[in-house]
Structure formats: C-alpha cells, structure tokens
Amino acid sequence: MAHVQLEEVWKYYGDIEAVRDLTLDCDDGKMLALLGPSGCGKSTTLKMIAGVEQVSRGNIFIGDRSVKDLTPGQRNIAMVFEDYALYPHLSVRENIAFPLKVRKAASRHIQTRVNDAIALLNLGDVADDNVKALSGGAQQRVSIGRALVRDPELLLFDEPLSHLDADQKVYLRGEIKRLQQTIGLTSILVTHDQIEAVAMSDKVAVMNEGMLEQVATPDELYERPANLFVANFIGEPPMNLMSAELSRKGHLLQLRGYGWSLLLNEVQSRCLEQSRGRNEITIGVRPEHLSVVSPGSILPGQSTPDGSITGRVYFRELRGDAEVLTVSIDHRTKGGVDWENPESSMVVETDGPSSITVGDELLLKLDTDRVCIFDSSNGANLLLPD
Amino acid sequence: MDGPSLAISGLTKSYGSTRALDSLSLSVASGEIVAVTGPSGAGKTTICRLIAGLESTDKGRIMLSDEDVAHQPAQFRNVAYMFESYALYPHFNVFENIASPLRSPRANKRYSADAIRNAVDDALALTEMIGFGHRLPSELSGGQKQRVALCRMLVQDPSLYLLDEPISHLDAKLRHKLRGAVCRRLTATDLPSIWCTPDAVEALSVGDRVIVLSGGRVQQIGTPEQVFLRPANITVAKLIGDPSMNILPGRFEENSGAMYFRHDAGAIQVEKSRAVVLKQRVNHQESLLGLRPTDLILKCADGWTGLKGQVYTVEPFGKYSIVTVDLGGDRLKVKTKEAVMVDVGDTVGVELTTSDSVIFDAQTGEVQ
Numbered sequence: 158m159a160h161v162q163l164e165e166v167w168k169y170y171g172d173i174e175a176v177r178d179l180t181l182d183c184d185d186g187k188m189l190a191l192l193g194p195s196g197c198g199k200s201t202t203l204k205m206i207a208g209v210e211q212v213s214r215g216n217i218f219i220g221d222r223s224v225k226d227l228t229p230g231q232r233n234i235a236m237v238f239e240d241y242a243l244y245p246h247l248s249v250r251e252n253i254a255f256p257l258k259v260r261k262a263a264s265r266h267i268q269t270r271v272n273d274a275i276a277l278l279n280l281g282d283v284a285d286d287n288v289k290a291l292s293g294g295a296q297q298r299v300s301i302g303r304a305l306v307r308d309p310e311l312l313l314f315d316e317p318l319s320h321l322d323a324d325q326k327v328y329l330r331g332e333i334k335r336l337q338q339t340i341g342l343t344s345i346l347v348t349h350d351q352i353e354a355v356a357m358s359d360k361v362a363v364m365n366e367g368m369l370e371q372v373a374t375p376d377e378l379y380e381r382p383a384n385l386f387v388a389n390f391i392g393e394p395p396m397n398l399m400s401a402e403l404s405r406k407g408h409l410l411q412l413r414g415y416g417w418s419l420l421l422n423e424v425q426s427r428c429l430e431q432s433r434g435r436n437e438i439t440i441g442v443r444p445e446h447l448s449v450v451s452p453g454s455i456l457p458g459q460s461t462p463d464g465s466i467t468g469r470v471y472f473r474e475l476r477g478d479a480e481v482l483t484v485s486i487d488h489r490t491k492g493g494v495d496w497e498n499p500e501s502s503m504v505v506e507t508d509g510p511s512s513i514t515v516g517d518e519l520l521l522k523l524d525t526d527r528v529c530i531f532d533s534s535n536g537a538n539l540l541l542p543d
Numbered sequence: 544m545d546g547p548s549l550a551i552s553g554l555t556k557s558y559g560s561t562r563a564l565d566s567l568s569l570s571v572a573s574g575e576i577v578a579v580t581g582p583s584g585a586g587k588t589t590i591c592r593l594i595a596g597l598e599s600t601d602k603g604r605i606m607l608s609d610e611d612v613a614h615q616p617a618q619f620r621n622v623a624y625m626f627e628s629y630a631l632y633p634h635f636n637v638f639e640n641i642a643s644p645l646r647s648p649r650a651n652k653r654y655s656a657d658a659i660r661n662a663v664d665d666a667l668a669l670t671e672m673i674g675f676g677h678r679l680p681s682e683l684s685g686g687q688k689q690r691v692a693l694c695r696m697l698v699q700d701p702s703l704y705l706l707d708e709p710i711s712h713l714d715a716k717l718r719h720k721l722r723g724a725v726c727r728r729l730t731a732t733d734l735p736s737i738w739c740t741p742d743a744v745e746a747l748s749v750g751d752r753v754i755v756l757s758g759g760r761v762q763q764i765g766t767p768e769q770v771f772l773r774p775a776n777i778t779v780a781k782l783i784g785d786p787s788m789n790i791l792p793g794r795f796e797e798n799s800g801a802m803y804f805r806h807d808a809g810a811i812q813v814e815k816s817r818a819v820v821l822k823q824r825v826n827h828q829e830s831l832l833g834l835r836p837t838d839l840i841l842k843c844a845d846g847w848t849g850l851k852g853q854v855y856t857v858e859p860f861g862k863y864s865i866v867t868v869d870l871g872g873d874r875l876k877v878k879t880k881e882a883v884m885v886d887v888g889d890t891v892g893v894e895l896t897t898s899d900s901v902i903f904d905a906q907t908g909e910v911q
Binding site: 194322323324327330331332334335338339351352355356357375376378379380391392393394395443445471472474475476477478481483494496497504509510 | 669714771856
C-alpha cells in the first residue's frame with residue numbers, strides 16, 4: 158500500500174469552486190475520512206483521487222508518483238460504492254474474480270486470490286450463490302472482496318454503509334475497520350455520517366463549502382474542535398453554544414452569560430489574555446460535560462454559584478444507557494424553550510435511566526476544564542495554539 | 544385528562560397468506576404518545592393504515608373515544624396522518640400543501656385566511672422551513688419534503704395523530720430538536736398520538752410507552768425504562784440500545800456459595816440477589832445471559848481467571864468507545880467512557896459490573 162498526498166488541490170466547475178486549496182495526507186496503512194454536509198466537496202475530492210474528475214489546480218500523489226494526469230485504470234486504485242455495483246447475474250465467486258479475469262491473470266492465481274478474499278470476508282457459505290440473493294451487508298462484503306483481489310495501492314470507500322439496515326451497518330462498520338487495520342489498507346472513506354467517520358478512521362478531515370475546516374484524530378476533533386463549524390458539526394446531541402463576556406477576576410479571567418458565570422483556570426486565562434476586551438466570546442459545552450448536582454435544591458432568589466447554571470427540565474429522553482435533558486435556562490421563558498433562540502436552553506446528557514422528570518428544577522455544574530472557548534466573529538477556538 | 548382516547552383490541556390483518564398484524568390490543572390515553580418500533584415488515588405502517596381507515600380490518604375493534612370506527616370510511620375518522628412516503632400534492636406549493644387539510648370541505652371547522660396563515664407559518668418556523676412556502680415539492684430535498692408532511696400533520700385539529708417515521712430523513716441536529724418540540728406539542732393537545740419508527744432509541748426518546756413489534760406480533764409494551772431495563776425476550780433485547788444487549792449462551796453453576804455463568808471462554812460471576820431464579824437454572828441445559836454493553840469492563844488478561852477473549856474491533860466515538868471481544872465465535876460488545884488501551888488481537892478479560900443482568904430461556908427466548 159502507499160501514502161497518499163493532496164497538495165493545494167482545487168476544483169472548478171465554471172465559476173464554482175467546488176474544492177478550494179485542499180492539502181491532505183493519508184499515511185500508509187491508515188484510513189482517512191472525508192466528512193461534511195452535502196455540497197462540501199468531499200465526493201468531488203474522492204472523484205479527483207479516483208481519476209474520474211480532473212484536478213483543476215494542485216497535485217495528487219500516491220506513493221511517490223503524481224497521478225494527476227493518469228487515467229483511473231493507471232492509478233491502481235480500487236473503489237467500493239454506496240450501491241455495491243455488483244454484476245447481478247454472477248455469483249459471489251465470479252464477481253470477486255472479475256477484475257482478475259479482465260486482466261487475463263493465470264487461472265491458478267485467480268483461484269488463490271479469490272479464495273483468500275472469500276475467507277477474509279467470511280463469504281465461504283455463500284461463495285457460489287448469486288449475489289442478488291444476498292443481504293445488503295453481504296453484497297457490500299463481496300464488493301470489498303472484488304476491490305481487494307486486485308491488490309490496489311489505495312482503497313476508496315464512497316458512503317459504503319448508507320444503504321444498509323441499522324444492525325448490518327454496525328456489523329460491517331466493525332468488519333471494515335478490522336480488515337483495514339489487520340491488513341494495513343491505505344483507505345479513504347467519504348461519508349456524511351460522523352458516527353461512521355469517527356468509528357472507522359484514524360483521521361477525519363471535516364470539510365465545508367469546498368474547504369478543509371480541520372483534519373485530526375477523532376478524539377482531537379471531539380475534544381479540541383478548531384472552530385465553531387467543527388464544534389457544531391461533531392457530536393450528538395450537539396455542543397451547547399452560548400455567548401459570553403470576558404472580564405478579569407483576580408489573576409484569572411471569568412466568563413459571564415445570562416444567569417451564569419465561569420471562572421477560568423490558569424491555562425485558559427493565559428490563552429485568553431490577549432482576547433480580553435476585544436472579542437465577542439462563545440463558550441461551547443458538550444452535553445456530557447454538564448452534571449446534574451442537585452435536582453430541586455435551589456431556592457427562589459438564591460444566586461447561582463460560579464460554574465453552575467440553573468434551569469427547568471423541558472424535555473427528557475431516554476437514549477438507552479444515556480439520558481438527554483433539554484433544560485430551559487432562560488428564566489424569561491418561564492420553563493419553556495424558545496426554539497428560535499438556541500441560548501434559551503441547554504442540552505445535558507447523563508447516565509440513564511434516571512428519576513428526573515419534566516418540570517424538575519436543576520442545578521447544573523459545568524466541567525470548567527473541558528469547555529471550549531471561541532471567538533464569535535471568526536469562529537476560531539481561542540484555546541488552541543495558532 | 545378527558546380528551547379523546549384510542550382503544551384497539553384484537554386488531555388483525557393479513558395480506559394473502561402473510562399475517563401483517565396479529566391480534567394487536569393497545570390503548571392510548573389522551574395526551575399520551577405511544578411509540579411503535581420494530582424492524583421493517585414488523586407491522587408498524589399496517590397499524591397506521593388500519594387506524595386511519597386506508598385498509599380494511601380483518602378482525603378487531605378500533606375505539607376512538609366511545610365509538611368503534613373500524614368500519615367507518617377514512618374521511619369520517621378525523622385522523623391526522625403523516626405518511627412515511629410524505630404523500631405531498633405535487634402541484635401544490637409548500638404553503639398550500641400544509642394548508643390543505645384546513646381548507647378541506649371536510650375540515651371540522653372553518654378557518655379564516657389569517658388563522659391558516661398563522662398556523663402554517665408557525666409550523667414552518669418550528670421545522671426551520673421559513674422561506675420555502677412558495678416552493679413546489681419537486682424543488683425540495685427528501686428531508687425538506689418530510690418536514691412539509693410533518694407541518695401538514697401538526698396544523699390539523701384531529702381526534703388522533705399518526706406519525707409514520709416523521710423525522711427519519713433529517714440530520715441529527717434537527718432530529719434532536721424536533722423530538723423535543725414535536726413531543727411537547729403533541730402532549731399539550733390532550734390527543735392520543737402514535738409515533739412509528741424503526742429506530743428503537745428514537746422510540747425510547749419520544750414514547751410515554753413503547754410497543755416493540757416483530758413479524759406482526761407485539762413483543763412487549765411498556766415504559767421506555769421497562770423496555771430498556773427488562774426486555775421481555777431476546778427479540779426485544781436485540782433491538783433496543785446502542786449497541787443492543789449482548790446475548791451470551793452458557794450455563795449457571797454454583798461454586799462455593801457464589802453463582803457463576805459459564806461460557807466456553809470462561810465464567811462470569813453473577814449476582815446472588817436473584818438467587819431464586821438462578822437456583823432453578825443451575826445445571827439446566829442452557830441459558831442465555833443478557834449483558835448490556837455499559838455493564839461490562841475490560842480487565843488485564845494476566846492473572847484473570849474469568850471470561851477471556853480476543854479484541855476483535857476497537858471503535859472510538861469521542862465520548863465513549865466500543866470494544867468488540869471475540870469469545871471463540873460469540874462476540875461481546877463493551878461500551879466504555881475510559882480511554883481504551885487495547886489493540887485488535889489482544890487477549891483481554893471481561894468483567895460484569897452490575898447486579899442486574901437479564902436471563903433468558905434458551906429454548907423460548909423469554910425473560911426469566
């Protein structure tokens with residue numbers, strides 16, 4: 158397998174810039190996901206790597222070789238499609254053998270390669286069945302087998318799980334990841350589903366409007382999103398975002414919003430020192446970084462301690478082992494939620510099932526060390542080095 | 544509450560030799576949301592179509608408040624039905640589609656033009672569709688069409704709401720918002736609502752009670768907590784949760800006062816609080832132990848005398864990770880919020896941390 162590199166790649170369709178100045182790496186034997194909303198340029202990027210779209214500017218390397226001017230057939234890339242793209246009249250074995258037969262490989266060689274792929278993908282029981290008779294998940298495994306027999310330098314996955322039922326999706330997600338890791342396939346995955354991207358990939362590139370917003374490991378994306386777009390895009394339920402003002406308190410800095418304040422720690426205060434007085438600030442808090450400290454223990458008129466926020470449960474949902482609470486925090490809405498104003502509520506995730514019910518008054522504690530702080534004007538995460 | 548209610552008994556429907564729905568009995572109180580979940584072909588849409596009167600019933604009663612409507616034509620039932628297929632009028636724009644039930648000669652009252660505009664605008668705002676009123680359905684994405692169908696249901700003043708996969712084609716963020724916003728609205732009306740979804744976690748989220756269907760039969764009816772904590776059988780257990788419960792075959796045995804569940808890959812110590820049930824099953828042929836992924840933790844294999852296996856996959860999701868452990872063919876999913884320090888192929892021990900595992904009979908699959 159080989160290392161893949163995109164260098165300042167652009168794609169124009171007439172006046173439209175579909176991909177803008179994209180520089181990306183995928184290490185040998187790793188999986189890189191391209192993730193983003195529809196129209197972000199992820200599929201166009203995949204097509205340029207595959208060679209079915211021309212690169213308008215910039216260069217693409219597979220190994221040490223520039224492939225920009227090579228045809229798809231010259232690139233030694235295999236692709237797994239959303240809709241499997243199998244030959245419906247052929248058996249599992251014939252589908253997998255197809256690319257080798259076309260290349261007129263020796264029949265002994267074909268047999269060995271195909272048998273290996275069948276074993277690797279647990280297709281032994283259905284090897285001679287017609288592919289039409291198989292479930293979607295098994296068909297997708299056949300299509301992965303067909304991609305692997307050619308011994309490609311790079312494997313491209315284009316939304317490979319989006320047509321599958323939930324249980325098959327979970328199963329095949331694990332199988333692809335295992336295969337990719339155990340045989341060290343250099344792979345690029347395109348998906349709109351963040352769960353798939355983070356579960357399967359070593360690194361995730363988040364794209365938006367043709368540009369790269371951030372490329373990082375799944376943990377980094379989640380813990381240290383580069384900007385408001387990534388913060389808002391990654392995570393379910395979504396990160397709570399609230400506008401705040403920055404002021405000095407002793408040798409530290411403090412954030413204040415409507416009905417709450419948060420004294421920052423030393424590291425955070427140092428990072429934000431230059432931003433003081435200049436920027437509009439947005440604070441981001443993941444739903445699981447809010448803890449319910451004392452249901453029903455707040456007296457009217459009592460002031461809320463620093464690092465806490467009070468509210469009333471507007472909606473409670475059990476999500477299996479977790480419970481998600483939508484809490485009205487703007488006391489002007491009297492326990493209701495103004496959907497036009499996201500800052501009138503916060504979303505809290507706790508272990509479930511709990512005994513909390515709609516209407517309960519809660520005191521929520523923010524996990525100071527894990528909040529994200531953004532510049533509201535350009536969206537940049539102010540706690541990250543430039 | 545004294546609003547309308549729904550009571551169904553013995554509802555049965557076959558298509559040719561296929562029994563789509565087998566003797567369903569169910570009541571939905573006023574202001575209650577009952578979520579219906581199950582895999583495709585379970586009978587969810589059949590329930591909606593029978594209640595709405597779009598299919599004739601083979602057997603059974605459908606009581607809307609005090610009246611059996613099972614043999615009434617659809618137009619007399621006053622049901623607001625959101626179709627999975629949306630069923631938008633292609634020649635009406637978004638506004639006209641949403642307003643259509645209010646302008647219908649069969650609407651249960653006359654609405655002024657202002658009242659219609661207010662109701663439609665309010666629904667468009669809720670579903671983040673402001674500005675789309677003049678578009679035709681052909682100019683909308685799948686998710687936008689779904690929101691129009693949802694709006695058209697929400698503006699009505701019916702006796703009952705039927706929602707067939709109302710939010711399945713929306714992005715995660717909007718789904719999250721609409722679960723809360725739509726549920727609160729439905730609950731506030733004092734009407735009974737039925738919300739169908741193949742997503743079992745969505746059913747737990749939105750239902751005051753949940754019905755799990757499979758093959759046209761009710762597998763369990765209960766509160767979300769009951770269905771999650773004590774699934775009635777392995778069919779339910781395999782459908783509920785993210786990921787769903789692990790089902791491990793093995794036998795119970797007693798050893799120096801402690802109770803163990805023995806699998807070929809090792810034994811798990813189980814609680815003594817359920818000793819009565821367990822005692823009966825000691826030396827029993829085979830049982831199935833239901834283990835929730837969050838109730839398992841990984842242990843260092845060195846010196847571990849319990850259940851052992853090889854790491855099959857590691858999936859990091861940010862706030863938690865899922866590790867699949869292979870036990871010589873049977874696989875266990877372990878869901879943990881701790882940092883995962885294992886690699887594919889490593890040998891690991893697995894420990895059960897709860898006193899609340901669920902036991903199923905191996906023959907019948909029923910909970911014990």
